[in-house]
Amino acid sequence: MNYLIQVLVLRWGEGQSGSKNPIQQIKSTITYLKIATYEAVTGIASTEGNVDDDGNGSGSETKYITEDQALKINALIDDNNLDKEAWLKYSKIEHFNELEAHRFGSLMKRINERLAIIATKSQA
Structure with a gap:
């Protein structure tokens, strides 16, 4: 399994844009693969995959539903x-x-x- 993740990280991460260092590329790829696997297995879109804002929301106060x-x-x-x-x-x-x-x-x-x-x- 680790070999498969390493191959996917290397292949998928090659074309990534931005200024990610290799550790960030690996973490991003693993996170993406976990989300994609969850969605494929359950048939339900994950909430994690839909709320990533690349840190743009950090520091703001969280608002909850009424x-x-x-x-x-x-x-x-x-x-x-x-x-x-x-x-x-x-x-x-x-x-x-x-x-x-x-x-x-x-x-x-x-x-x-x-x-x-x-x-x-x-x-x-």
């Missing part, structure tokens, strides 16, 4: 008998009121996409 938004997520999950623990784990939080505000729209989109898949399968 109580109404948390209730909306909970209701959507409960009303459709979805696995709340799985969605919390997917979101890397313990309670939906811990969800960062900028992630609310993408989480709602993912839940609704999942419901559409379930509906399609139940009609078949």
Whole structure:
């Protein structure tokens, strides 16, 4: 496995732009491969792959969703008998009121996409 990662790091990292040093290139490639593998295995887009801002958000205060938004997520999950623990784990939080505000729209989109898949399968 380590050999495979080394080969992929060397091949994939060759064309990278920017001023990354070799250690940063390796770390970026490994992170990318972990995210891509997770998405391929689960069929669910990871949140990690969607929030990388190359450090541009560092230092700013984190804003969380409102109580109404948390209730909306909970209701959507409960009303459709979805696995709340799985969605919390997917979101890397313990309670939906811990969800960062900028992630609310993408989480709602993912839940609704999942419901559409379930509906399609139940009609078949």
